Amino acid sequence: MFCGIFGIFIVASSNVIMNLEYYQFKTNSSHLDFEFDSEGPKGTIRKVVRFSPQNANGITYFNLGFGDLDSETGNINDLSKSNNGDREKILATIAHIVLVFTEYFPDVMVYAQGSTSARTRLYQMGIANNLDEIQDILNVYGYNAGTWQRFAKQVNYEAFLVVRK
Amino acid sequence: MKNLENKKAMDSIHNPVRDYGNDPYFVKKANKSKVFLEKHGFPKEILDKRNNNSNLVG
Numbered sequence: 276m277f278c279g280i281f282g283i284f285i286v287a288s289s290n291v292i293m294n295l296e297y298y299q300f301k302t303n304s305s306h307l308d309f310e311f312d313s314e315g316p317k318g319t320i321r322k323v324v325r326f327s328p329q330n331a332n333g334i335t336y337f338n339l340g341f342g343d344l345d346s347e348t349g350n351i352n353d354l355s356k357s358n359n360g361d362r363e364k365i366l367a368t369i370a371h372i373v374l375v376f377t378e379y380f381p382d383v384m385v386y387a388q389g390s391t392s393a394r395t396r397l398y399q400m401g402i403a404n405n406l407d408e409i410q411d412i413l414n415v416y417g418y419n420a421g422t423w424q425r426f427a428k429q430v431n432y433e434a435f436l437v438v439r440k
Numbered sequence: 441m442k443n444l445e446n447k448k449a450m451d452s453i454h455n456p457v458r459d460y461g462n463d464p465y466f467v468k469k470a471n472k473s474k475v476f477l478e479k480h481g482f483p484k485e486i487l488d489k490r491n492n493n494s495n496l497v498g
Contacts, residue, residue, distance in 0.1 A: 303457040310457050325460040327470035331477035334487075338473040340466040351465040384486065386473050416483045423483035434476060438486055 295405060297367040300324075306379040307337075309372045310344075315359030322365065323351055324372050326385065336384040336436070337376075341369060366401030373437060374412060381439045388434040398435060403428045413437045 300311035309324040321344040326337040342351035373385060389395035402415060406428065409415060416423045417432030426435070460466050 301457055303459065305459065308457050308460045323460060325463070325466045327461065327466050329470045329474050331474045332481065334477075334482060336473075336477070336482075338466075338470040340460075340469040342465060351460065351463050384482070386477065388473060388476065390469070414486075416486070418480060421480075423481075423485075425485075434473075434480075436483060436486070 295367040295408075296364050297371050298322075298364060300368060300372055302375075306376065309376070311368055311372075313357060313359045313361055313365055315357075315361045317357055317359045320357045320359055321346065322368075324369060325351075326376055329386075334384075336386050337380070339369075339373065339385050339387040362397070363404065366397065367405055369398075370401055370405040370409060374409070377413065377437070377439045383438070385437045386434065387437075395433065396431065399432055402426060402435065409437075412440060414440055 298311040298313070300309050302309045307326045307328075311322050313320040313322055323340075323342055323344050325340040327340060329336060329338050340351075343357060344350075345352055377383065377385065387398050389398050399417070402409060406415070406426070414437065415426035416436045417426045417430065418424075418434045418436075419430055419432045423436065424430075426432070
């Protein structure tokens, strides 16, 4: 659901789809920036997803960036491990944000790669855990052994690209 | 209770999602992705589909 209120777009309420719970998130009028709050033993941690338009070899795509908002500095830090006990819920939320973003921009490619190999594996886990739902809507590719290939579970990828079917 | 709901609504109005386009972290990430894709290219399947679509339009 998209509810425009003074430029605020509350995109989803706390929902359960395919048995995976995800956080309510919101975006702005550009629909390139999304925020949600992780809630757990460490308190409330603001998470940010940014789709940055970029161009490589003359082809436009959007880079998916994800990190924690440092409430003191206002800067993003994606190397932090918040350990808030809600990893699956966060990954499901990012997956849903990608689905919503590509509803707004159905013809674009979205590229994702973690800042570290551990973070890339987390993205891989997020895709794999939500694959049934994602694959109904998106084609997912992973880069492995020097080639792009259709995403498959149990394969470790260096990077990911998704595009609407 | 109603006051709390009103406060939440006002918080949303006064705290819109920021434009993170100039955030150094996201700029760096986007530039890193460009390096990767310029080196490794895009999936052939996507490029073929895009070319077919542009041919249909053209």
